[in-house]
Amino acid sequence: MLSLSHPHPHADSTTPARHHRRILPSPLPHHHHHHILRRRRRFANLTTSAVILGPDGNPIGGGPRDHKLPFAPPPTAPPDQLYQPFHPPPSPLPEKYRALDLAERLAVLRDRLGLWYEYAPLVSALSREGFTPSSIEEATGISGVEQNRIVVASQVRDSLLSENFPDEMLPYFDSYGGPELLYELRFLNARQRADAARNAIDRRLEPRGVRELARSMKDFPRRRGDDGWGEFDRDSPGDCLAFARFRQSREQIDPEDAVAELERAMQVVETDAARARVEVEMERARRKAAGEEIDDEEASPELARPDVPVVRLMYGEVAEATTVLLLPVVRETEGVEAMTAAPRRTKTDVDLGLVEVDKGWTRWAVVPGWGPVAEVAGEVVVIELADGRTLPWRSAEEERVLVVANRGRREVVESGIYVVEKEGRLVVERGRKLAEQGVAEAAAEVLIVVRQPKDEDDMISDDEWD
Template sequence: MLSLSHPAAASAAPRHHRAPRCAAASFRRRASHIAASAILLPGGGSTGGRGGDRKLPFTPPPMAPPGQLYRPYHPPPSPLPANYRTLDLTQRLEVLRDRMGQWHEYAPLISALSRDGFTPSSIEEATGISGVEQNCLVVASQVRDSLISETAAFPPDLLSYFDSYSGPELLYELRFLNARQRADAAKHAIDYRLEPKGVRELARSMKDFPRRRGVDDGWGEFDGASPGDCLAFARFRQSREAINVEDRIAELERALQVVATDPARARVELEMERARKKAAGEEVEEEEDDAVARPAVNVVRLQYGEVAEATTVLLLPVVRETDGVAAMESAPRRTKTDVDLGIVEVDKAWARWAVVPGWGPVAAAAEEAVVVELADGRRLPWRTAEEEPVLVIANRGQKEVAEQGLYVLEKEGRLVVERGKKLAEQGITTAAAEVLIVVRPPRDEDDMISDEEWD
């Protein structure tokens, strides 16, 4: 209930008398400006009026300590070090202009000036520090602070290495790495006395290394937690892209200078041996050619409506790459097929199925065929594979490894696809299944290039 109070209402005529028409109109005009003096509460109560018996809880305001003013707003902590907080504006500009102290000590002054309304050009005019150098100092100071954090676990006694004049440029190149990577990269930069260009190469190699999984051959032999291995892998990749054999050998020698783990060193040395044989005119089996070219297996891309338009289709069980060989072997097998009516019987129930056109190689092995679902096509053993989900149709009845084939096997609990040649080199003679066809998902026609677009 909303109660209103107004002096005119208290002096109104008694309730048994009717007010004149003009007085009632005047009262309505005055009442239109009356403000609510109560708050509605559940159950009909209110905070105002005689009938209101329920009140809102009252919380007294906090009291300030004796001798201090109460400030409900607390400003953010000052970015300035304690020794600079008492300086006025002129003194702060003088510190920057004369470079008083270490660079990481006066670098926070730039951020403080920006908060006070200074622009990079006005700071440059007052101090002589260019906008590019200002950004380098501020970012390098933040990187240095991250090295001191508990997450980085960087030895404090090594921080003095970056107190030199080139220290900001070195730390600036580590800005894209996380705290742990920054600490590892900073240690590597100190051990090898790297210049800013070398630190930039190191940081880029560490940032790029996880993206190369399943894309470049030899990735598994390098340790992504080691800055040396990341840098060695980047140079290893550059050697494979070199046209001249001399350039290739030079990049491999640079990779051997920084490689840290034994498997990675063995991989680089093997590549070095092949490069030197090629430089001497000897015949060398180019492994990188195998990594680029597709093996002798059909790789098809489905078209929209292809399954519906196919004269025959196949219903095949599907397993994920994370299910392992046990799940692939337990997938149902076809026991009987009614050709006229298209009825298929299997030996056990199964949850996931795929419908594919009745391609010849798959139809010939339909009783033992199974589909392995790969979430990323780049896990296929050739470099031209794209980042897209693919279906690998394999024949579980063919397990003997041949060098020309492509096979499915289990590694570390995952189903992977490997070349028969590589398995033979490793002494593996049997696999879980032989790959029949690799199926790629449909693609919008707008993304496809027609033959007429090529000159």
């Protein structure tokens, strides 16, 4: 029984009143005294304490002087039931496994009772209950690698269901080799997984083939700007794989190996534009394998290698260079007027490294003292391009590049590379194209194209696939 008692007993209480009397230091006016009494009564009315009474009506836990409630334990729940305020997450187990006890669940895994994607959730459930991969392996015989594979593969399979994957195709992955196939699709998004799964079924791929397909699909968007990239369809798994083999053919030293890679690309290519591009490349490779002299521009003049050096700076290269050049920089958006107004060198003191220019400037680039550039340093200007893919040969990646150009040579010849202005922007064009357009004079002739330093060029991180 719970009742409330006043902490300040009245005069007739057994507790002496002197324990609750306050002595004012000095008499106060009547109105002040009345105010204090009223305030005291107000606080007295608000101050209460609790007393726990036993069955016989006597206080428990120290009587009225104990103003704290004793600790009350939380209500106990019936056996095998959770305390109601806690709401557990939904069970990841299929309905038919929820009634099984621990021994029965381990038996299902140990004896592989059912299809692999049906008992795969049991592994996740055991992990949530505190089991480690090694303890699960000890109890069921399923290695930690296989545990991870079937759990991930079951998640991939679930994503196929969400993408309306044809039901008649799903049984292809029901066999014990299904997890190895689906596991290789784990780094693709849901739509790509569905497309890759269809392609794997149509071509009866093994895990190694599915891995190559998945890598090519994931890598394809990163290759934008590479030679021939635009002729392949990113939404076609076959085109992505064909482009990967197309690129590999160019990395082969032996022409016969290049032809073999292109033949493998022809086996999987799906779109007409991509097939035509592979056929052109294959014809060149076969002629080269036969010993014929091949011009790089025969296949596609717009995709051929440039006629000017394209270099990538190394970290520390400028600091280690014997001589360096300080060159004015112009942004591509500033147009020919800014390039013409960029300062020109008027005097150089080689011994002390002093350089004089004819006007002030705010942006400068420091590059190694390359011979072709140093010879005409007085007329050199650097154009900063925000995206190297705008170069006419499209072999640069999506990165900033510096185009070092000579303003002293402006006459257009077909074999040269030049800087011109188009719609207020500075662009790089081939001399052949400018000549076809009737352009006889450009803003400057390109001497060299400089790419920024990079730690790993054309590499894929191992941990991305493992």
